[in-house]
Amino acid sequence: MIINNVFAIGVMSGTSLDGIDLVYVQFDKEKVSNFSILYADTVSYSENWSTRLQNAIHFSSDDLKKLNLEYGAFLGDVINDFINKNEIKNIDFIASHGHTVLHQPEKGVTLQVGDGQTIATSTQQKVVCDFRTQDVKLGGQGAPLVPIGDELLFSEYEYCLNLGGFANVSYKKDHKRIAFDICPVNIVLNKYAIRLGFEYDDKGKIAASGTFLMALEADLRNLEYYQQKPPKSLGLEWVQKEIFPRLESSERRSEDLLRTFTDHIAWSIAKVFPKDAKVLVTGGGAFNEYLIAAIKRCKKVNLIIPEEKLINYKEALIFAFLGLLRLDNQINCLKSVTGAAKNHSSGEIFCP
The missing domain is CATH 3.30.420.40 (ATPase, nucleotide binding domain)
Structure with missing residues (x-):
């Protein structure tokens, strides 16, 4: 077994609501630019999910908490389907961007729904998510994270x-x-x-x-x-x-x-x-x-x-990479990019 190889699933939902992007990617930890996207897919939103996510900006805090858990359960199902469809056996972790509902860094607010613990429990995998909050707390924009x-x-x-x-x-x-x-x-x-x-x-x-x-x-x-x-x-x-x-x-x-x-x-x-x-x-x-x-x-x-494949899935790939950096406690947020007080390693880790 090659210990330098890490296998991860990256999950991304963009503001344009055109669906959930998933990648199964292999990284070489000795030279991370040697990566391979092994499987990739986009799952379209139903009209119901599309409407809910679009309108979530107007939800009360109780409704947002409910949405966070329900969307997490939905992501868990989508990821499990992806794993089963591609007969994926080897997974070190899942990195999920979630879906951005609120992003007002000047007010110290950013919210990506898709509860990490719910995803971890559903998939029985380690999950890294919530990559933006820490950066906003450090005075940054919480975006962009891809750089x-x-x-x-x-x-x-x-x-x-x-x-x-x-x-x-x-x-x-x-x-x-x-x-x-x-x-x-x-x-x-x-x-x-x-x-x-x-x-x-x-x-x-x-x-x-x-x-x-x-x-x-x-x-x-x-x-x-x-x-x-x-x-x-x-x-x-x-x-x-x-x-x-x-x-x-x-x-x-x-x-x-x-x-x-x-x-x-x-x-x-x-x-x-x-x-x-x-x-x-x-x-x-x-x-x-x-x-x-x-x-x-x-x-x-x-x-x-x-x-x-790279046109469609570069962001999902990079969120998998952000998860890899976070699990190794390496910098994945750059202050020169976001304006935060310092470079840091961002993201919450959840275990099944």
Whole structure:
């Protein structure tokens, strides 16, 4: 038996509510960049779960406690199904991101539901979860958490760009890791695609058919968040307060809103990179051909789109890696990224 090999399941649910991502991954502890995603899957939410998670921001504290336990039980079932389907025998631990319901770090608040003890009991496995709370207590943003994975697993790229519910970026500057949320992506685009009867805007075809609304996009560019320096992060609350009201008040067709907001995303992302930068692109937005082309129109950058498994499951993979670091009590949260008082090892550990 090779003692350097660790086998883990990483579980991720993003703000765009497009499902639960699961990976079964093998890490080589001697050289962690030698990892293999052995199995991966996405489990879509039922309409009931999607609605509950979307509305949880308005729940009372008692209802949130109930949701935390019930969602934990649901995750336990989903993970057990994944284990059984792939006949997985060897598991050292499970790392679960949970689902973010509240994220207001400036108020010292962040909440990811999905009770770790419930998952551990259900799966009979060691579970690491709740990766953000400690960082917020230390004065940090509690986000983004993926950059330590970018640094140690994907160091050959100058920049790592993830296009999920939000676009976030991570890169090295003056020997420090810098990372932040750039702008919303699928959390906005999916809303208007759904309004037109589609789950998402496939390859950006709907956006490509719309009309660009110059005045609306100019208004979006003036949002205060874009002027702020990192560390900074975004949440659903900000989108509901700043983005949706602007789009809705324009009273324009969903196609035009998709075109305008996709172009806005491209502008927001392009201005982060210097010319000819080498950028690894992952997350569902990497399949949006219109968006990728729009970024390149804004600036000449080398956008590298990897194999599909890595596009879809990089975040779940990195949460498995965060769990590995936590169990070894190694740093998995960088103060240069989150603004916390110190680098630290974050996450709660639960045993069955």
